[in-house]
Amino acid sequence: MKIFLLSFSFLLVSLISAAQGLHLNFFLGTSNYQGDLQDKVFSFNQAHLAGGIGFSYDLSKRFSVRTNFKIGKISADDEKGRNKARNLNFNSQLTEGDIDLQYFITTLGQHTLTPYVFAGISLYHFDPYTFDSTGQKYYLKPFGTEGEGFATGVKEYNLTQVSIPFGAGVKMPLSDNINVGLEVGFRKLFTDYLDDVSGTYVAEDLLLANRGSKAVELAYRGGEIKGGSTVYPTAGTQRGNPKLKDWYYFTGFTLSFRLLNGNLGGSGKEISCPKNVF
Numbered sequence: 001m002k003i004f005l006l007s008f009s010f011l012l013v014s015l016i017s018a019a020q021g022l023h024l025n026f027f028l029g030t031s032n033y034q035g036d037l038q039d040k041v042f043s044f045n046q047a048h049l050a051g052g053i054g055f056s057y058d059l060s061k062r063f064s065v066r067t068n069f070k071i072g073k074i075s076a077d078d079e080k081g082r083n084k085a086r087n088l089n090f091n092s093q094l095t096e097g098d099i100d101l102q103y104f105i106t107t108l109g110q111h112t113l114t115p116y117v118f119a120g121i122s123l124y125h126f127d128p129y130t131f132d133s134t135g136q137k138y139y140l141k142p143f144g145t146e147g148e149g150f151a152t153g154v155k156e157y158n159l160t161q162v163s164i165p166f167g168a169g170v171k172m173p174l175s176d177n178i179n180v181g182l183e184v185g186f187r188k189l190f191t192d193y194l195d196d197v198s199g200t201y202v203a204e205d206l207l208l209a210n211r212g213s214k215a216v217e218l219a220y221r222g223g224e225i226k227g228g229s230t231v232y233p234t235a236g237t238q239r240g241n242p243k244l245k246d247w248y249y250f251t252g253f254t255l256s257f258r259l260l261n262g263n264l265g266g267s268g269k270e271i272s273c274p275k276n277v278f
Helices: 002-018 204-211 213-219 268-272
Strands: 022-034 048-058 063-077 089-104 114-125 129-131 137-139 160-173 178-188 247-260
Touching: 048 247, 063 247, 089 160, 114 178, 160 247, 204 213
Parallel strands: 022 063
Antiparallel strands: 022 048, 022 247, 048 063, 063 089, 089 114, 089 129, 114 160, 129 137, 160 178, 178 247
């Protein structure tokens, strides 16, 4: 994280020193996730408010490099999904810093609406937690609910990881120096533990011996629902799907202010007199 922040600061200073075509960007929207507790690829169900701030610099009329910092939250509950008998749930705060490259499909400023795509690399932090039947909050990673760190072949997962952000959006200029937009950005992850669910149930006695009774209670919660089984599943019973990695995504509105005038993004005449909608 320190290395990433230093790199972020270095890039920011470099952009400012370039003294041309620099923009201050804001994001306001929602964050959500797809994984073992929510199998829809894209949904506003169980979404949460998210926000962000960053800078971008025009490399040319079609390309722009951005740095962003976003915060949000993700959560899901089996009660609202297909696997109600499992009865698992989680919440997690998200923080993310990224660097990406934007490509404008049409020249920004020549049209009323300018679509674009982007891709880059990011560093993000998550920490899944839940509440037990009494309302007490517990972070899940220390419990090793699937045997992470003590069961044979099950490694612990890191709470800070790298992802590949990519997506698309559209911008509309309000003036020479201000534009608004709408953006959807997905994150390709390299973990299946964003929700603390991935593989199979670890043996109850092994989990009890290594992490205690609370870990057993949080690993399987079917007995908490009416008519649910109170019998802990046999070791090796499927708990999640390790073949499908988790995702998270941001959807929302953008607002951009040009801080230093440059001529790479189009002149004021091009913005005030768009020739086409696209």
